[in-house]
Amino acid sequence: MDEDLRAHTAHRAAMQEKAAADMAAIGIDADFLALMVETFYGRIQADPILGPVFEARLAGRWPEHLERMKMFWQSVALRNGVYSGRPVPAHLKVGGLNEPLFTNWLALFGQTLDDICPTPEARNFLMATAERIAQSLILSIFHNPAVRPPV
Ligand code: HEM
Numbered sequence: 001m002d003e004d005l006r007a008h009t010a011h012r013a014a015m016q017e018k019a020a021a022d023m024a025a026i027g028i029d030a031d032f033l034a035l036m037v038e039t040f041y042g043r044i045q046a047d048p049i050l051g052p053v054f055e056a057r058l059a060g061r062w063p064e065h066l067e068r069m070k071m072f073w074q075s076v077a078l079r080n081g082v083y084s085g086r087p088v089p090a091h092l093k094v095g096g097l098n099e100p101l102f103t104n105w106l107a108l109f110g111q112t113l114d115d116i117c118p119t120p121e122a123r124n125f126l127m128a129t130a131e132r133i134a135q136s137l138i139l140s141i142f143h144n145p146a147v148r149p150p151v
Contacts, residue, residue: 043111053095
């Protein structure tokens, strides 16, 4: 049993090391992800359509949100497991959220990546990841009969 646990821990550490090395090779590390989150949510706040939707939910809580999003992106890119949360229930509480807003979100995210990404590979990885997660959120929030979003 101890042996299993040790093997598992070693395997996880090796996976994490590989993810961090793969990401570092294309210019993605924790510092870049922090810059990405700060820049993106700065633009979200200034956006006439998305800004008020976020502000209605996050007024007075922006610093915590940014920290959470930095951990989220580290977990996704660096596989270091620092994020634990439940994105679907969190988004069900966002008043006025609808499917077309995700198009705006992705467009703004893409523009941000164009402006700040250190390499095209970093841009491609982060954009493809965001698109995949957005699609999965859309399915869970708007196309899941078990979920009744507020109208
Ligand atoms: C129009 C689209 C979106 C809107 C308006 C939106 C809005 C929000 C808001 C207001 C919160 C804070 C919830 C709270 O703390 O009460 C939140 C949390 C979060 N969002 Fe989004 N979001 C959108 C799309 C996305 C996408 C595409 C992703 C991923 C690529 C994402 C990832 C997250 C994550 C990980 C959290 C933290 C959930 C938690 O652990 O509490 N969001 N979002």
